[in-house]
Amino acid sequence: MTTNHIQELLSKLNELRAVFILGQRAIPFIEEVVYFLREISPLLSEVNDSLAESTRKMPRASSQLKSVTQATEMATTEILDLIDVVLNDLDAFKKSWAAAPEALQALQAQEEQLWQPLPESWHEQLQSLREERKQHYATLQAILESQQQLVESLRDRMNRIMLALQVQDITAQQLAAVNHLIESVRRRMAQLIRRLGSEVLDDLELSQQLFAEGTFDPHARYDRDGARQKQVDALVDALQNNTPLPEDRGSAEPASQEEIDALFDSGTPTSQDEIDALFDGGNTPASQDEIDALFSGGTPASQDEIDALFNPKQNDSDS
């Protein structure tokens, strides 16, 4: 072995020592990282469970919304049926009373005829009675007219109630849109949970069908002033006359399916491998014992040894 060889060996030993020194310096940091990972592990598990729980609750929320729609539909139908009955009754009432004013007039005319053959002296004696009866006839006539007006007014109000109930149809569509949104979010969350490798997926199977898209209008709203109809009329006019279309309203619209998809996809989707790598740390996950072993390394170094590693020159001079 030449001097050069010895020098080279010493150089390599120095390099090796530097590596050890670096390793020793890094140990506290790595320990902190491991401690952090140990701390965060149950937290991640909790988040995962929470996601699963929320996802599991969604069908219930969706089902409750459907129940609300069904209940309001049933109630609306019952009210409509009752209105129908009331309208029919009013029609019958109106028909049965339609002849009343004429009958009253005929009765009054007959009575006038009955007065004629009576002697003139009776006329004077019965004048006050005759006037009183005329007043009664006039009162009856006024009552009949007011009854007819009342029937018309009731019919009008019934029709207004009936049309106001259209709100049920509109809210049903709005609820269907919310249901669709919930189902979409649930599916995405279930996919996320699956990606995270959760073992609680058995009861999260996506058996529930999405509310069929295209069977509801997510933009439906209860517009009582007819603004929507006016907009459509303006559109139709513009189309028929080949004039420029009215400007788009740009209302605050609920998110479309595409928008929801975009929110979840956020550009570059993360692959399953990437997620696995994040959670598994590669193909061969290290056990806690393995990690401990890495840091324990058999016999722990003494403080002097560590100091020596970090201050080699001083040690050399000491010796």
Next chain:
Amino acid sequence: MAKTVLVVDDSSTARKFVTFALRARGLTVLTACDGLEALEKIAQTPVDLVITDLNMPKMDGIGLVQALRSDPEYAHIPILVLSSLEDAELVSQSQQLGVQAYLTKPFDAQRLQYEVSKFIS
């Protein structure tokens, strides 16, 4: 003889509303839940007018209009759209397909009766 109107809508309440508004004018009203059922009903009973929603399962309103317009036997039947959708593209498409009137939900009964009266005298 009373004229017959076919009301096509997947909402039972919406069908009822329209039925009420038209029956008040002495019209006979048939109903269907979607486009396919509407075609079946039309095949069984001649109708003078069709009022259809757009958003429906199985066959939507546009599909129904296309089916009716492409069949020489039914091409002459006036069609009114009654929908909560007010999208310009849909209105334009409906017009191009030969829809006679486009009404929005919630509808005004008098306006509906007026539009119907234009095609049923």
